[in-house]
Amino acid sequence: MTGAIADDLLTAQASADPYAVFDALRREDPVHWSGPHRAWLVTRYADVSAAFADKALSNDRVRPVLAKQREERERNENQHGARRAEAGGDDGRPASASERVLALMSGWMVVSDPPVHTRLRKLAAGAFKGQRIAVMDARITALVDELLDGFLRGSGEQDLISEVAYPLPATVIATMLGAPPSDRDLFREWSDELALVAFGTGGAARAERHERALRGLNEMDAYFRGLVAQRRAEPGEDMLSAMMSTDESDTQTSRDGLSDDELVAMCALLLFAGHETTTNSIANATLALLRDPAALAALREDPSLLNTAVEELLRYDGPIKVINRWVVAETELAGRTILPGERVHLVLASADRDPDKFADPDTLDLTRSPNPHVAFGKGIHACIGAQLARMETRIAVGRIVERLPGLALAREPVWKDALASRSMETLVVTH
């Protein structure tokens, strides 16, 4: 093993420029055991692709944690039988806020394997069908323009993330779920809280925030439950109503529709999976264009480049650096034996810069086609919201470059020290 290779993706330097680290890993040790991460780092396109198809690699990672928590609680309760009724944990309801949130997340398709995954995905798919997304075009354009109107009223240095890229996707999801406009700010808060709990790193300083987030998510749970009840009584044109209808012609997987619990979990998943990713997609795309004035000028000149441009911007600096898999059976990747119980990090951002797959991978080529990037993943879990995410990115980037002709970077952005996402703290610009 190459001992000296830099394999900590969480240093400030690696967060600022992960691509240099990925380059070295791809060249020197493409399936690399990283001590700092206690996980395999898979950095070549071909190996990431193979891993997406490998049934020894599982997405089912929350259920085991939940089972352990429950087991511990039950053991405690048996030891302190008298306190049991007091704690209110006797009707099968999870006792703690943390267990309730974990129970909600454990039902997400993204942390499920077939056949559980197959059924959930099939039932959700109706809500993402072509026509349903297509009708969002005008709505999203109006939302982007409204946000840009506000942005243009300001002057001097402003943060494009907090003003535009961040509020847009939360509002889109709230709209699609059929929530009243006045509730949209709640969606933003819950999205932050979900991220905090899902990626939550420990540390005493964070413990209090974590507790607050859990309380917030219990409110979210109650809110979505109310929304589900409302739509059950009165179905509408929204995604939630679409996910309630079952396909009676299907005898295999989807005959039993989603339960209320499953619909609540689905709402939370859509918010979690569709918010920060899309924010970063818009922000990273804008930054890449600001750093490449020729590409920016070409796009302004010829807006018909937008479709291939969006794919290329997702490839070049996409929102997700790393996707996790758990090893459930011995397998092999690029000649390395991977053992059950180990973790595998699929480094999407590295695969998308692999010179064996993409010519001149470090060059932003807005006309690149075909462009089989893996920013949306691959195989059975490939992003179900990809068409929506593309549309949001296309409209936001298109309107930003058109309506802000004087757009310029005001400050060097600071990248968050995050493993999973490629995410800036702020994108401060002038216009």
Place this chain on the structure above:
Amino acid sequence: MRIGVDSNVCEAHGQCSVVDMDLFPLDDDGYSAVGPDATVPEGEEDVARIGVESCPVRALSVLEQE
């Protein structure tokens, strides 16, 4: 309208299926199961076209416009 997949080209990106899971089914490994020659139900031609175009490696094609 008829569509088909070239299974030698399909790389299991799953992007077609994201557009419409019924028009563009996948097999258990995530490869397109649409087959070399499938008929698109009437009224779904536009969605089928979006799905065909969404394939990043152009494994799908429209065989006949009707």
